[in-house]
Amino acid sequence: MTATAAVALLLTACSGEESAETDAASTASASETSSATEASASESSSSETSASETSAPAGEMEEVEVGESVEDPELGNTVEVTKIVRDFASEDFANIAEDGGEIVLVEIDAKAGDEFSGGVNGPFKLRADGTDSSSTSIVDDELEAAGMTPFDGPSRGEEATGWLAFQVNTRADSYEFVYTRLAAKVIGSDKTFPKEEWTIELP
Template sequence: MTTTTARLTRRGALGALGALGVLGLTACGGSGSVTTGGEGRGTTEPAEKGTGGSDDGGATPAPSEDETSDAAEGASAGAGPSAELPVGAELRDEALGDTITIVSVLRDVATERQARAVERGGEVIYVQVAATPGTQYGGSITPSDFHINPGQPDEDNTTLTLEPEITAAGLTAFDSAPRRDGGNPSGWIALVAEKRKDTYTAAYIRPEAKVLGKDTVIPEFRGEFTIPAA
């Protein structure tokens, strides 16, 4: 288990947390850190993120022009994806004030970067996400918070290396939703299933966090949704 430290600010009263000013949170299994300065809200200092899927961990490098070109070829190769399938699941993280909506999915998406996974009987799935982050704390809702087959041996989170293929397909990749910015950012993430199934359970998972210097623990939030059959 990795440990991530986040510092958060909140405007006005802190309600159940019972303190004012800067709060420090320690999250188990998080993907980044958040710091604050002065009276403002948190600013993100991203830690190294795994690439998810069948790729190795470590930081995800920016794609080169050649890689982007390869992604465009891969996205257009092979059979096209299924028709867009509506989901409409709304996941509410009441503790942080976040709302994440799973809008729709595309199944059986053609891919070059995960071609071996597909050849072995797997599948690439695009998921359209819309986020309304809370304004009480800093930090971000990130693509790495989304998982396929949670709690199962083949659980995996978002495959960040497929972002160039998402873009090459004419879609907008979901980057992150910083709480300091508010708004309603949306976009697509890619999940890779090791074995194709008729339907899948997937989830948005925000890890448990502890307020530094206090006994207050914010429990993990886990919001599950179903990826429907094509």
């Protein structure tokens, strides 16, 4: 098998991302009472605004170091999970957290082997209690606005680092990161690779 051999991945469509959006009396006494009420309401509103301004920014998040990796010895690909972010505060999809779920971010550093084409493109999943959540691009714009690069799989012989986002509809205490190599066949030969998956325990 030469370095120019290529792999044709037997891809299947993976979707299923769930998405989930007093009248005042006309007397001087009543007028004074109304003015006092408005003043009190104004002070309350000012206090609420001040509290809002001093609260933590919605985009503030904790990046937890992981530093665990897996390797596909047959294709020569390696995937390292470098960091994880729980409860990503998405403004566009705030309903996910409101409904008991969360958006989890996982930063990976992937290196594609130099013998076969195909690169490293997953699929990537987050697993909890036997349920898998596929990676999604729904918060890519918010990631970029926060200075975080969405993951773009590397081609043969290349390396790429970026963030994957997962929509979890039922929040769990902990997760597993799952990297799947789909079944593959070497073009021009009878050589095949079966589907296989590797997992990394996340904090």
